[in-house]
Amino acid sequence: MVWEDLMSLADEMFQAMMDSSPLSAAMFGLPGWDDQLEDLSVESEQAMRARIAGILSRVETSDEDPVTLAVIRQQGQAIIDRTDARLVEHTVAQGLAAPVNGLLMIATKVDVSQRLDKFPRYIRQAGQRLRESDRRPLQRHVEAGVERVQAFLDSPAQPWEGDHSGEIRAAVAEFRDVLASIEDGRGDEHAGLCWLPEGEENYRKLARNYTTTDRTPDELHRLGLDLIAGLREEYAEIGSRLWGTSDVPEIFRRLRTELLWDNEDQMVESAVEAIARAQAEAPNWFGRMPKSECQVRLVDEAGRSTAPIAFYMPAAQDGSRPGIYWLNPLGATERSRTLSEATAFHEAVPGHHYQVSIAADMDMHEMRRFAFIEAYLEGWGLYTERLADEMGLYSSDEQRLGMLGLDAMRASRLVVDTGIHAFGWSRQQAIDYLRENTVMAEPEIISEIDRYIEMPGQALAYMVGRLEILRIRAEAETKLGDRFDIRAFHDLVVGSGAVPLSTLDQIVTAWADAP
Template sequence: MSKPFATLSKDYWDFMMERFPTSATFLGDDRFNDCLEELGPKARSWAQRKLFSFQKALQKIKLEDLSSRERIFYQTLALQIQNDLEGFSYSRWQWNLDHLSGVHMYMIQLLEYHPLKTPKNYEDLLERYRQIPRLFDQHMADLKEGMKEGRTAPSVAYDHALRQLDQLSHMTVKEFPLMKPGWRFPKTISKRLQAKFQEKFAEVVQKKVLPAYGKFFQFLKTDYANQARSVVGISAIPQGQKNYDYLARVFTTTDLTPEALHLIGKEELQKNIDELLQIAREVGHTGDLKSFQEKIKADPENHFKSAEELVAHHRASLARMKKMLPKYFGKCPKSALEVKEIDPFKAQSSMAAYYFGPTSDGKRPAIFWMNTLKPTEWSKYSMETLAFHEGIPGHHLQVSLAIEQKDLPKFQRHGRFIAYIEGWAHYAERLSDEMGAYSGPLDRVGMLMDQAWRAIRLVVDTGVHSMGWTRAQALEFMAQTRTAPEMEMNNEIDRYIIWPGQALAYKVGQRAFSELRTFARQKLGSRFDIRKFHDTVLLSGPLPLTILKQIVEQWVGQELEKKKA
């Protein structure tokens, strides 16, 4: 790699790790393990200045001095910096009251990946706890800024956050989630040190953490009461439609308008409905799709009896899939994948599952987190496609392979292009069907229901945030084509409300992977190799979809040249 670009890449990455220290910890970079994020205008001004300096430095680099692969990385970095700079006009901090990953919840989530193996790890975490009052003060100042400008959180997010904080406020020091590290120690830490740390955690939680949470709770109950907006869509706030247009562009890495995305969602949904009805007929059902879904959902045999059975089912699905990978992938990840249960407190408002990638040094394995709070409500036939999405050949395969490519710049290994990341995982659900990985017709129904779900997301997200839909309208549309547990339906729609645009990435990304594969197969004919195609789209890390297209076209051209030779 050219020296100027290599230096810039490293400087940018170091800046990102310093700006987001908990993300650094998540990725296995321990340089900032004793720090929490800085919020507020001073921190944002510093970040803007740094990003502008990186943008100027990037513009000084001559493209002719870069290899063809380095030009790909150059384009990726340029777009990422541009997106970050434009993001300041979005001002998400003004209404960032988020019951899934907001300030009051992300501290609890931090315990899922902050290392706890050495005394230094525990001291670092204690130092982070001491910064919680400062973090909440900055967060409240940002929310007050939003109140002045009429940019406030939706009432559904406010209600969720208030309920969570109310629960936390009634906990003793021993019960409080952030006290958990004070009760869990590796054998390498002596009993004497364990007792010392227990005292320290109890003191910091009592004197620093609980008062900070209590202060934030009171702020929401008093200052923020009646401030949360009743209209759930972002277009209801000042500059909201402009913000949503930006988010749609960032999350899809395309110029598709909300109106176009809405129509694509409806078209894709109808295709999925037709496929589902075909399977329903094959298994002897003569009614409509709604009655078919209700019928299979009502069968007790299609539900789990315990959390243990649910977790075991996922582990078995992933073990079976692992044996199939070599036929479809030239390279497979080395990183281990574990299946774990989401903390019960967090699970109340959580989605069905989510994935945490491994650290690049291999010290922490990848984790497939599963919501087991109400195991009897989850349908067995929906779980294989979930395992293939979150695990292999979905997120785990893609994320781990990218991290393991040491020749890539770090910003490329850990790219943030959601249309690529979620699009791949959604593509992997369909690929698993081609691989013959689904156990039976109902498991294929589960896959198609999830395909339809992502199409619904295009319709609902644009409906809510760009077309004035209410939460009730969104739920009604979702219920027309999907029978799911009430908790799942509510948690899903609330997720779309607090994360505008994120739900657009899945279907748009999947379509891109499928279309590029069709293009490559048509051009190469009998020379098309699915393993080479997958390696081509995976081994450069997460990319904007436009740049992914360039890489596939370049690979196809190289393969055609080989044919001539």
């Protein structure tokens, strides 16, 4: 395949990626899709699937740019597999994954003024897909979805609604009625994809796409169990140093009950201070620096009941919006403050903010700069939580215990995500596993499990990605010895854009083998 043909295919794939998710373009601040909104109809979905399949059918082997070729293949197959899983028909409650809830969340954070006329169609299409599907959502998620949209309807009109408030709210009310009419939703004991038509096969495909590996659900499940066992030894080591006890249940008890936030302000102050330390130390570990700044903001009150505890939104490419680290203060006084610094390092600096912002500044095809490959993206975020310890960023052993706490959560995700979707675990079984093996507070446990149920496979990406980056780094260090430059390694990883893990391995191997 010649260079011109490959770039043409990359152009087509990027256009298709953004056409299939115009709100992603909005979050990146990319022009050209400002008046667009995804069409959720089955006909439109299948037309997009055929369009993607047509692009992939013209992909050939190329020595010109194998990285771009790999990203084209991965992004296209991911869209096809997620379309085939028909997640839109049973995802109604949690965060950005639920179409209507996600739309209402994003509308408060990006400029949606030019696409407001399309909101009613989108919302009604989401309701139609629910009505006509043979895949039922979890009944408790139906009830949570009703509460969420009712809260929106009960609230005063928000500025973003503009002159379309009446039509939008009428459509939301119709969607609420569709949800409220569902009385045959799945029970908690049938929480996973394996209980739905083609569910086991769909989950295998989603696991492959989210991890960019061929690891089976069984292999991923056993990996999580092994990691949890190893983390208990680290808990005991730090617990002995900090509190004079190596008893892991006692360490968990103290983390859950004694080290909580007093108020929301403390959460914000801790995040701001951690990010400032990271930015000051980063030049010793990175050669490239992002052009955009990273700000810390609180999730608005209306969105706190369904938003994750923390998340990152990339800076707009036109400079109109900085990178934003969003904190959700809901239930702050019930949460362990030890998770604060590790989460800030993961979501902001040197995690997603450096990763996304530096790649966006690179001279590479747009498809690579804005590809959404979870194993790379979240693997890097989790990698930076341990990197932060190497950088000397944690302020105390308490915060290092928080680092372990997040490690345990991500290792547990391998166990419970596969447990729910491949092995038929009940929702309660998954909750109990997190209670026993993590220090997460009860509100976080409930939120996490409900997220895994509605985003099958996504939770697998974090730990698989981190372990692969660590393996790739270790092999490069062995090859290069004293010539290994950690700054150059990090610049290479974040400067390559989002890529499948096998492709990242090839990129770093070529760098390490170069004379």
